[in-house]
Amino acid sequence: xxxxxxxxxxxxxxxxxxxxxxxxxxxxxxxxxxxxxxxxxxxxxxxxxxxxxxxxxxxxxxxxxxxxxxxxxxxxxxxxxxxxxxxxxxxxxxxxxxxxxxxxxxxxxxxxxxxxxxxxxxxxxxxxxxx
Amino acid sequence: xxxxxxxxxxxxxxxxxxxxxxxxxxxxxxxxxxxxxxxxxxxxxxxxxxxxxxxxxxxxxxxxxxxxxxxxxxxxxxxxxxxxxxxxxxxxxxxxxxxxxxxxxxxxxxxxxxxxxxxx
Numbered sequence: 443x444x445x446x447x448x449x450x451x452x453x454x455x456x457x458x459x460x461x462x463x464x465x466x467x468x469x470x471x472x473x474x475x476x477x478x479x480x481x482x483x484x485x486x487x488x489x490x491x492x493x494x495x496x497x498x499x500x501x502x503x504x505x506x507x508x509x510x511x512x513x514x515x516x517x518x519x520x521x522x523x524x525x526x527x528x529x530x531x532x533x534x535x536x537x538x539x540x541x542x543x544x545x546x547x548x549x550x551x552x553x554x555x556x557x558x559x560x561x562x563x564x565x566x567x568x569x570x571x572x573x
Numbered sequence: 574x575x576x577x578x579x580x581x582x583x584x585x586x587x588x589x590x591x592x593x594x595x596x597x598x599x600x601x602x603x604x605x606x607x608x609x610x611x612x613x614x615x616x617x618x619x620x621x622x623x624x625x626x627x628x629x630x631x632x633x634x635x636x637x638x639x640x641x642x643x644x645x646x647x648x649x650x651x652x653x654x655x656x657x658x659x660x661x662x663x664x665x666x667x668x669x670x671x672x673x674x675x676x677x678x679x680x681x682x683x684x685x686x687x688x689x690x691x692x693x
Contacts, residue, residue, distance in 0.1 A: 451662065475657060482650035486678070489643065489686045495630075496692060499623040506621050522614065529606055532599045539596060568615050 477528040598649040643686035
């Protein structure tokens with residue numbers, strides 16, 4: 443089925459990946475995928491972390507103290523950047539698929555980037571002002 | 574071309590339902606997410622202590638919100654992962670293996686989340 447020529451499937455995939463000319467929509471697609479994969483990994487972690495509630499008050503509050511240390515706050519901000527881009531670009535995808543967004547998808551994308559940067563900057567202020 | 578592996582799947586189950594549900598769950602998740610971010614990330618004072626979480630978790634409304642968030646979030650994430658996997662042509666056994674892992678992960682993590690929420 444696959445693997446008809448001497449190159450491995452993976453290196454052919456890399457070839458295609460780098461050779462394809464990428465327009466703005468391609469970058470949005472790539473970013474949406476990567477952020478989505480990251481967020482899926484995170485939600486699994488998040489579910490596991492919150493099972494700490496079952497260990498009782500002292501253990502859970504100790505866990506939360508760890509999560510409010512500067513390193514974790516920076517992680518919270520980074521994660522927020524992934525979430526915000528994925529959510530805002532997700533709205534763009536819904537507009538393209540369900541609405542009339544295909545006509546304006548490039549303009550919407552510019553709005554997505556600007557809006558994401560503003561929200562992430564605002565979130566940085568809200569998170570780091572308490573340090 | 575992974576669809577060729579699942580020969581029993583006709584055009585009726587080509588992934589159109591997953592595509593549609595990915596958008597519907599996405600819309601709901603964005604709405605719940607706004608509330609989640611205002612509550613949990615805008616200020617460090619609201620609701621991070623055990624006591625505050627317990628106060629919320631003892632109200633049925635919050636239980637429903639949390640269950641919705643866990644269920645839809647997991648489904649959206651793992652369905653997204655599966656649709657990324659589907660884009661690549663792989664050997665049949667590998668595709669089926671990955672699919673099995675995703676389904677098992679979905680069940681295990683869903684029960685972990687459910688167990689945490691419904692224990693209180």
